[in-house]
Amino acid sequence: METKEKIEFVGLPLAVYREIAAHLRQVEGLEVGLIPQSSQQFDYYQSQIEGLWISWVSKPTFESRQLVQQILAYYQNRYST
Numbered sequence: 001m002e003t004k005e006k007i008e009f010v011g012l013p014l015a016v017y018r019e020i021a022a023h024l025r026q027v028e029g030l031e032v033g034l035i036p037q038s039s040q041q042f043d044y045y046q047s048q049i050e051g052l053w054i055s056w057v058s059k060p061t062f063e064s065r066q067l068v069q070q071i072l073a074y075y076q077n078r079y080s081t
Contacts, residue, residue, distance in 0.1 A: 008051035017049040023071050029058040
């Protein structure tokens with residue numbers, strides 16, 4: 001059973017979301033995609049991307065899950081407001 005998990009970093013630009021997605025795609029067994037912005041109101045300060053989704057295509061190992069958490073923590077620490 002495949003389940004998608006949504007990950008959001010408020011206010012991150014598209015380029016950073018793409019960087020995070022590229023980084024996460026290096027984890028074996030993980031699929032990653034970008035979620036387009038769903039807001040109908042244009043806001044210059046809002047990201048073009050609402051978030052990421054991740055999904056495990058195979059049962060993740062402890063090491064894989066830990067690596068994903070480390071990658072997300074890195075970006076959260078680097079870009080948190």
